[in-house]
Amino acid sequence: RALGAQHLVNIEVEVIIDDEVSDRRMRRTGLRQIVWDNWVCSVNGERLFLKGANLLPSAEGLANASPEQIRADVDSAVQLGLDALRVHGHIANRETYDAADEAGILLLQDFPLQWGHARSIRAQAVAQARAAVDSFGHHPSIALWNGHNDPAARALATTQAGWRTRARSIAGNQLPSWNKSVLDRWVKRSFEKADSSRHTVAHSGVGPHLPQLNGTDSHLTFGWQKGEAVDLARFASRFPRMVRFVSEFGTDSAPTSAPFIDEQLRSHEWPDLDWERLVAKHGYEQSIFERLFPPADCDDYESWRDITQYYQAHVLKVQIETLRRLKYRPSGGFCFSSLADPAPSISSSVLDHDRVPKAAFEAVRAACEPVLVxxxxxxxxxxxxxxxxxxxxxxxxxxxxxxxxxxxxxxxxxxxxxxxxxxxxxxxxxxxxxxxxxxxxxxxxxxxxxxxxxxxxxxxxxxxxxxxxxxxx
CATH class of the missing domain: 2.60.40.10 (Immunoglobulins)
Structure with a gap:
């Protein structure tokens, strides 16, 4: 998108038997060359520092999202000044790829494997990786295939976690496992055989480990599960390899449109809500919110919501600016969590399920300006x-x-x-x-x-x- 207009062409193939068309297929595509070098992306020989977001489904069910909704989400990415979207943990509706092709948004495409899986899925995963390339490989917007998101399925090692939890977290990253060491290699190989024109990574969110000391992209939680927003800069100075591409970071916040809260307030007094239901149905991370923004400290939902949104905006501003300051030395870019909610949630999105912007939306837009002091x-x-x-x-x-x-x-x-x-x-x-x-x-x-x-x-x-x-x- 930063390099100019998107030149798309239609390619039509016909099968002719006895001078009659037996079958016909038409695909729209674009001619470009994408190269990755140590997580720095180049398009047609021009380096790009990728500013991106994680893209969730536009609606709770993929088939429930209208073409207008899907295109509006891609347009929101353009409005934020983003260059890329990471299609997080799913294969999106076809309209997503068409809209990205037209807008010049690069897509970092996750294969729909997340956390741990049984050994019995290997053959099906390999076959579906080939099918993903067959179905979507003609889209020039797809810049990278990722075989598996967070295969270690590690326990969250927060600053409040005990030594056993932290030990499990380290072991999940360092020790060999069926998912990380076997399944992901098979999926990666399947992508590479079907599509040699694109870079493929075996998994996302796995740090350097034996024998793969190079590591992959990083999922970092400073300011949320542990530490403060400014800790990212200190971490980057100590472990520069871990910020080459940060594909998940940010904090959760309460949405502006919150019908599930309105429903509870009809039968409950603030702050005595059914928090367990919010955990089960709406993604509320109770232990973290209680530590950072105890609801009992606020007079009403609106004041609590505003505090959570202000904090999310602060963390994203600080960390996006940190990564941009490290442009190419060593960072190739980022994808923050996340663009928009598919359903009513207390989440990391900057647009709620009704696409009402949170405070972080404007903070991200300002932090992603092409020229920034x-x-x-x-x-x-x-x-x-x-x-x-x-x-x-x-x-x-x-x-x-x-x-x-x-x-x-x-x-x-x-x-x-x-x-x-x-x-x-x-x-x-x-x-x-x-x-x-x-x-x-x-x-x-x-x-x-x-x-x-x-x-x-x-x-x-x-x-x-x-x-x-x-x-x-």
């Missing part, structure tokens, strides 16, 4: 006379460079402000550090904001970071 995220709380240092980077996804970009920074607090100006050039499809904000926190308590404004001719970008000055400890 970014800085290091300040701590949530700072104290008078702390010394802050914020590196300032310019990200340019355009094909052409910015000859001279000027970045103006304003720090604002109660009854005061301080200004900085930086400048520099950035090549096309590159990231550069243009300066560092060094700042002593004032004694005035309360909000402290940093506003960034970049201009380079007719191109501009703005960003803002906030923290709070707290009383000295």
């Amino acid at each position: 970014i800085a290091d995220q300040p701590a949530t709380w700072v104290y008078p006379h702390d010394k802050l240092k914020m590196n300032v980077h310019l990200v340019n996804d355009l094909r052409e460079g910015l000859e001279f970009a000027v970045v103006d920074v304003v720090a604002s607090w109660t009854n005061g402000e301080q200004r900085w100006r930086f400048g520099g050039s950035v090549e096309g499809d590159d990231v550069v550090k243009v300066g560092r904000v060094e700042f002593e926190v004032p004694e005035s308590l309360g909000p402290l904001t940093f506003d960034f404004q970049m201009t380079a001719g007719e191109v501009s970008s703005s960003n803002q970071y906030s923290t709070t000055v707290a009383p000295p400890l």
